[in-house]
Amino acid sequence: xxNILVIGNGQCGNRILDSINRHAMGGGKNCNKLAKxxxxxxxxxxxxxxxxxxxxxxxxxxxFTKAKDRVHIPHLHGVGANRNVGKQVFEENKEMIMRQVExxxxxxxxxxxxxxxxxxxxxxxxxxVREMKNRYDYPVYCVVVLPFREEGTLYLQNTAFxxxxxxxxxxxxIILADNQYLKNIGGNIEEAYNGINDMVAERLLFLxxxxxxxxxxxxxxxxxxxxxxxxxxxxxxxxxxxxxxMPIKTTIQNSLSPSGLLFSTNVYEEAxxxxxxxxxxxxxxxxDEISTEVEKLSGAVGHVFKGIVVRDGEYxxxxxxxxxxxxxxxxxxxxxxxQAIHYEKAKKQRVEEGIEMKKTFSQIEGMEPEY
Ligand code: GDP
Numbered sequence: 001x002x003n004i005l006v007i008g009n010g011q012c013g014n015r016i017l018d019s020i021n022r023h024a025m026g027g028g029k030n031c032n033k034l035a036k037x038x039x040x041x042x043x044x045x046x047x048x049x050x051x052x053x054x055x056x057x058x059x060x061x062x063x064f065t066k067a068k069d070r071v072h073i074p075h076l077h078g079v080g081a082n083r084n085v086g087k088q089v090f091e092e093n094k095e096m097i098m099r100q101v102e103x104x105x106x107x108x109x110x111x112x113x114x115x116x117x118x119x120x121x122x123x124x125x126x127x128x129v130r131e132m133k134n135r136y137d138y139p140v141y142c143v144v145v146l147p148f149r150e151e152g153t154l155y156l157q158n159t160a161f162x163x164x165x166x167x168x169x170x171x172x173x174i175i176l177a178d179n180q181y182l183k184n185i186g187g188n189i190e191e192a193y194n195g196i197n198d199m200v201a202e203r204l205l206f207l208x209x210x211x212x213x214x215x216x217x218x219x220x221x222x223x224x225x226x227x228x229x230x231x232x233x234x235x236x237x238x239x240x241x242x243x244x245x246m247p248i249k250t251t252i253q254n255s256l257s258p259s260g261l262l263f264s265t266n267v268y269e270e271a272x273x274x275x276x277x278x279x280x281x282x283x284x285x286x287x288d289e290i291s292t293e294v295e296k297l298s299g300a301v302g303h304v305f306k307g308i309v310v311r312d313g314e315y316x317x318x319x320x321x322x323x324x325x326x327x328x329x330x331x332x333x334x335x336x337x338x339q340a341i342h343y344e345k346a347k348k349q350r351v352e353e354g355i356e357m358k359k360t361f362s363q364i365e366g367m368e369p370e371y
């Protein structure tokens with residue numbers, strides 16, 4: 001049995017963690033809010049969860065994560081999207097934060113969930129990962145959510161710097177999920193968030209389940225590590241669950257298609273290594289079809305690990321983990337972020353020089369009020 005630690009930082013990280021806990025309590029959308037008081041998470045592995053936040057309201061909003069797993073780092077009401085403030089708050093509370101991690105025990109693998117663009121999660125995550133890598137031997141993977149592109153200049157510049165910082169923190173890999181790419185989920189913003197969080201949670205749970213399953217064809221933690229070390233430190237996940245009888249060939253293709261992926265990439269061009277995990281009733285698992293699809297992928301990307309989990313009576317589901325050699329979409333995001341940084345810099349300079357205000361006050365220069 002694997003020992004797994006999942007940490008959610010900041011609002012986005014907390015909410016995805018809460019979705020993981022809801023699913024693990026056997027809850028679909030209707031899982032009872034009281035579940036956290038009496039239900040036991042049904043992870044196959046030994047899973048510990050921890051949520052860190054500077055905003056107490058974000059922690060209170062969590063419905064399926066136990067109180068002992070929600071850790072408030074006192075600092076007014078969040079850090080206002082300022083990563084410098086966030087980093088300082090982390091440093092000031094580092095020992096308290098690391099004590100929480102320490103108390104959870106030792107692990108085989110850890111995941112840290114965060115948005116790239118906010119203040120708390122994006123500044124805590126690289127510092128937390130660095131501390132964890134200094135203190136423990138287990139691999140630490142980050143699941144990083146990219147912003148909607150129209151969310152503003154501060155979020156864009158935070159994204160550019162936080163991803164760089166996470167890469168430099170010693171993280172063993174970054175799994176990308178992109179709000180912008182996934183926004184076609186529809187509904188209002190809250191529903192879109194919930195939909196995206198559920199997608200990420202479902203994929204991570206599938207992955208954890210697969211890593212700890214008896215398989216007909218094996219993928220294990222070692223394979224996962226090899227795949228994750230394959231690309232440029234970046235990865236994403238595709239997934240498809242058939243809700244009716246469907247050839248396994250189509251299920252695999254769907255998991256690799258734009259509607260199955262968490263981040264925009266042309267798998268056949270940008271992927272560097274892959275792991276495909278197939279689950280379902282034996283009658284859907286045609287080895288010929290599986291081999292053909294896997295060969296097609298490995299012809300393009302190099303090495304593909306495959307795992308098969310037999311589940312009687314279940315329609316086929318496929319999870320594809322892909323590390324990326326290049327990421328055109330991320331490059332585009334950095335282009336926009338650079339413009340945002342220039343924009344903010346020019347604005348700051350104008351304000352510091354007081355150009356606009358000088359213009360305003362110059363209008364009354366040499367004048368006195370007349371009564
Ligand atoms: P923090 O609490 O200061 O770390 O900031 P947030 O996690 O709220 O970061 C803001 C970014 O996260 C924005 O780009 C939001 O679109 C995104 N975000 C906030 N909440 C959620 C959520 O529940 N799900 C998803 N997918 N994105 C979120």
